[in-house]
Amino acid sequence: MDNPLFRDYEKLVCITILGKPFQVPENNICLRAFQFISPDTIPYGRFCWNQECQLCRITYTMANQSGIEPRSVLACKVIVAEGMQITELADELRYNLMGVIQPSEIPPVVENLEK
Numbered sequence: 185m186d187n188p189l190f191r192d193y194e195k196l197v198c199i200t201i202l203g204k205p206f207q208v209p210e211n212n213i214c215l216r217a218f219q220f221i222s223p224d225t226i227p228y229g230r231f232c233w234n235q236e237c238q239l240c241r242i243t244y245t246m247a248n249q250s251g252i253e254p255r256s257v258l259a260c261k262v263i264v265a266e267g268m269q270i271t272e273l274a275d276e277l278r279y280n281l282m283g284v285i286q287p288s289e290i291p292p293v294v295e296n297l298e299k
């Protein structure tokens with residue numbers, strides 16, 4: 185696959201984002217996979233792409249690893265894997281993926297009401 189944006193890959197892997205299935209290129213970081221899914225928004229997000237801004241934080245579990253605690257990671261650091269189930273997205277990701285994940289599918293943000 186000769187797209188310089190993506191690391192070399194032989195196949196697409198299946199992941200879910202907030203329960204919705206997608207196929208993305210293996211061997212790539214999650215944020216790049218999100219760009220594969222939504223090329224018209226992710227490049228224009230406020231992402232640093234180098235693990236500093238924290239705007240790409242996600243929580244995920246693996247479909248084939250029941251009983252394992254969900255992991256909170258940076259999408260610009262972790263490599264996508266077959267069966268990755270992304271269950272939470274930072275607000276910047278939610279905003280930029282809104283076109284591929286309908287607003288009705290995105291759980292509401294829980295405000296911290298304690299002061």
Ligand code: FES
Nearest residue numbers: 233235237238260
């Ligand atoms: S894009 Fe800034 S920390 Fe991941």
